Amino acid sequence: MIRAATGQSVERTPVWLMRQAGRILPEYRAVRASLSGFKELVETPELAAEVTIQPVDLLGVDAAIIFSDILVIPDAMGLPYRMEKGVGPIFDNTISEVSDVAKMKIADPGDDLKYVTDAIAITKKELNGRVPLIGFAGAPWTILSYMVEGKGSKTFSEARKFLYTEPKGAHELLDKIADSTIAYLKAQIEAGADVIQLFDSWAGILPKHQYLEFGLRYINKICDAISEVPITVFAKGAWFALKEIGEINCNTIGLDWHTTPAMARNLVGGEKTLQGNLDPCLLYASEDELVKGTIEMLENFGKERHIANLGHGVYPDTNPEKVKLFINTIKDYKF
């Protein structure tokens, strides 16, 4: 996977899945059932390490991704959240005006996020070099969205309103998030992360001019600050900014299932690795359809500079046998 990310030649396409450590595995659900909630799992390094390694052992993926949550950053900056069953994350306090931004601190990973770096160190040791370990963070715009909205949203109109009504405050907050994220990612790398992925889950909701100003600008800042390991940028839904994403100082660009490999290659040029992008719902289809779609994806991306993945996190009710079929089809494919 590291060779694919850095443009070296590979024997075959590497493969992992977003959300591979999680509810698709009965072994994950067993660990989870013994706990009070999702946050306890995120904050207990031994258990986070255990569920991180499960898909390596059980599914045979070519990389592990540390089990955590993008919302640990607002938490570490002074805005705690809780997970509500059937609803998702809830912040009891939110950023609603500029004066709230001043109250946010730059996260100190050695102190506030030690549970993540500890989990990485344990995982790294237990993986013992079998596969690389991916560290990650949310991109600043997505993190700001949650800090302003206080929960998930269909339109994120509160967060978007903040950009229009308080652009200076938004930049100030995004800068603090970016600085927190840089410190956090450097700590992850020091603890053992071999690759970093930035998730911009709500990239696709902003108009292009705003995404360049409030989104990519801070991804850029983070990518420029991290030179130790390869970085992947996954800006979901941001088809309209793919050319500009291609100009960022990152190694790999994640794609959702709407962007064809040809379109992406055409827009970003030949110097980036592409990651993705099977429709996660194709894992609900018949085995024949799944194998056919997977091979089509491999052929459309080509052998070099591709890391196979889904175009979104694997959905919780996906049959693990189908996930294995997806993975094995990729591992067995001969170009």
Added chain:
Amino acid sequence: MIRAATGQSVERTPVWLMRQAGRILPEYRAVRASLSGFKELVETPELAAEVTIQPVDLLGVDAAIIFSDILVIPDAMGLPYRMEKGVGPIFDNTISEVSDVAKMKIADPGDDLKYVTDAIAITKKELNGRVPLIGFAGAPWTILSYMVEGKGSKTFSEARKFLYTEPKGAHELLDKIADSTIAYLKAQIEAGADVIQLFDSWAGILPKHQYLEFGLRYINKICDAISEVPITVFAKGAWFALKEIGEINCNTIGLDWHTTPAMARNLVGGEKTLQGNLDPCLLYASEDELVKGTIEMLENFGKERHIANLGHGVYPDTNPEKVKLFINTIKDYKF
């Protein structure tokens, strides 16, 4: 607006807003507060007519759109829904297997949807020719999504699973929805609707090949069956299928705020009218920014074959004064 939709010359760009009849207006909230819920308003023709006309009187838009809900169709087919405060629509029964599809009937608008056609007839009379009246329906894929999911969803993975696991059942259901919709729209036209708009709110979630097979195919069927009045197709998020939408037998294509006028014109050619597409969040910005963005939009679309609108329904917390400024900027603009 009718002239713009049919490619005739206009003195100025016409303008209306998706969701203009609704929570942005205090006068709407006053009507709504006197009732038990949203559905009572939808199902009471005199009141639906009253709130339909409010934005014509109060905001000065160039068209009225009948106050209703796309979910009246599943209701009329045998799958009732209720509106839950803070949650949205909930269906107590859903389509979960092929045998459920057989239980669905083709809606009989004269019987099941008379409250809508009555509301149209009253509105038409009260408008007295001042502005055209837009009738509407949900596109079949979006309606199927709700019928399978039973509520809103971030991923619509249940509905998408149904397409992959039960493609025959899905086609059967989509066909029933399309037939119900055709009968419904013909009844709306007979009652006085001057223009029809199809809303495909969840178009953007399907991969292209599936959107062509399960989405556009049925929009096509509906458009081919309606020749009495101009039709608008608004497939939100379906940038990847814009060329194919341009080949449909419709007059106008609605655009969200990601698609530039140049991109749309390039993909659909010169024979369609384009509708949209100001970012609804720009109405949160300063007056100067709003006027600047509105004029930019007008100039980018050009004078002919454009109906000004937002790229999404106006958000409930938008200041009506800003909406008026948007409308008046368009009405006052001289090309």
